[in-house]
Amino acid sequence: MKHRQRQHLPLATLALAIVLGLGSVAHAVDNTPPLADPVKQQRYLALTHELRCMQCQNEALADSNVSLAADLRLEVHDLIAQGKSDDQIRDYLVARYGEFILFRPRMSLRNAWLWGAPAILLLAGIVIAIRVIRRRSQLPIPDDEASDAGTDA
Amino acid sequence: MRRFLLPLGLFAALVVVLAFGIYNAPRNGSKEILSPLLGKPAPAFALPKLLEPGATYDSGSMRGGWHLVNVWGSWCVECRAEHATLLQIKGEGRVPIVGIDWKDDDATANAWLAQLGNPYDTVVTDHSGRTAIDWGVYGAPESFLVDPAGIVVEKQIGAMSPEDWQTKFLPHLARKP
Numbered sequence: 482m483k484h485r486q487r488q489h490l491p492l493a494t495l496a497l498a499i500v501l502g503l504g505s506v507a508h509a510v511d512n513t514p515p516l517a518d519p520v521k522q523q524r525y526l527a528l529t530h531e532l533r534c535m536q537c538q539n540e541a542l543a544d545s546n547v548s549l550a551a552d553l554r555l556e557v558h559d560l561i562a563q564g565k566s567d568d569q570i571r572d573y574l575v576a577r578y579g580e581f582i583l584f585r586p587r588m589s590l591r592n593a594w595l596w597g598a599p600a601i602l603l604l605a606g607i608v609i610a611i612r613v614i615r616r617r618s619q620l621p622i623p624d625d626e627a628s629d630a631g632t633d634a
Numbered sequence: 635m636r637r638f639l640l641p642l643g644l645f646a647a648l649v650v651v652l653a654f655g656i657y658n659a660p661r662n663g664s665k666e667i668l669s670p671l672l673g674k675p676a677p678a679f680a681l682p683k684l685l686e687p688g689a690t691y692d693s694g695s696m697r698g699g700w701h702l703v704n705v706w707g708s709w710c711v712e713c714r715a716e717h718a719t720l721l722q723i724k725g726e727g728r729v730p731i732v733g734i735d736w737k738d739d740d741a742t743a744n745a746w747l748a749q750l751g752n753p754y755d756t757v758v759t760d761h762s763g764r765t766a767i768d769w770g771v772y773g774a775p776e777s778f779l780v781d782p783a784g785i786v787v788e789k790q791i792g793a794m795s796p797e798d799w800q801t802k803f804l805p806h807l808a809r810k811p
Contacts, residue, residue, distance in 0.1 A: 535772030548737060549772055552763040577770040579670045 510546045513554045521561050528557050528567060532574065533582050541584065669770055669789045676703070676780045677768035681758035684735055684743055691732075691758045696780055700807060702731045703778040704754070705766060707738040708746040710774040716793035720753035723799060728807055729779075730755035736766050736774055779803050 511529070516522040526543065532553070534545035542550050542557070553574070560570045574582050588596055671677075676693065683689045696703075704720060706713040720731060733754035735743045740759060747757070760766055769778065779788040787806050790798055 549763070549766075552737075552767060556764075556767055576670060577767060578772065579770070 511543060511554060512551065513558045516558065516561060524567060525558055525561055528561075528570060529554055531584050532557070532571075533584055535578055535582060669786070669791075671770055671778070671786045672789060674786060675784050676778065676786050677765070679734075679758070679760075679765040679768065681734070681760055681765060684733075684740060684757040684759050685747075685752075691756050696732065697784055698782050700729045700782060701780045702729050702803070703734065703769075703780055704731055705734045705736050705769065705771050705774050705776045707736045707774050708742040709738065710736075712793045713775045714750070716775050717750050717753070719794050719796050719799060721751050722796060724753040728804075733757040734765060734769075735759045736771065737761065737763050779806055781806070 513525075516525055529543035530541045532542040534540045534542050534547065534550040534553075536547045536549050537545050540550075542553055556574075557570060560573060565573070571583065571587075580586060586592060676696070678693045680690050680692045683691050702723065706716075723729065724731060731754050733756070735757055737760065743757070743759070747754075758765075769776075773791070775790075775793055777790040777794050778786050781787050788803050790802065794803075
């Protein structure tokens, strides 16, 4: 028994090393110095998670270790430090890279129909359902049920 | 039979919408992103010149003439493929090329130009990457055609082939004011 436990020890150590290693890798991506103000740092973290890394495209700015992402993180960091609002920073980046840099697209006239489509389809579905139910309720009652109803009357 | 007409019509409409989306998708998949810079003034910059240490190049001096702004780096593999096209454009002599050496080491950049030839009229160094961000650059090489009024009229993402130059860029120069 004791022998078996000892055999498992290296495995456990390895697993621990992997877990600890992963943790340190996840932290090492963003080397931008944190902002002194915790509120601003919170905004920085939120913004870098909702902005797209343009080079890797399916990664957020916060999670990417390509050099452009590091530059853009620094840019966001500096703009917050300068007292720019979240919307001003989004506008700043959209003016350079286009709407694509936003993971959450903004509502505009061009995509309003897309945002409205679920509600419109739901409404259309309800209207159709009501009309079908109304029409069905006015149909003559089928034969077998009709004879039952007849005996009741 | 008529009750199937509405669903069939809706389905056909959906097919048309999806087909439209597929055929109008960018040629290179989602990789190529339209620049919001097209039709807008070229972002200003004042950066050190690579080949004249101590000297600064101001983008304001591009005013009054056509310029091709090319973002490159000696670390960029695709730029090597594009280099021949740039040399050809230089040979044509129709438009001066301003190179923005993006996040590069000056020594390797100089060695690159010495080895492959220099197609640029001016090369500036963007060590911080700030100017590249202003231009909305997300990968090298990228090229911008700037008109005499300082407006960006064309953009190439990725290596420019002689065909790209012929079909996308030269027509703009033909309507030279």
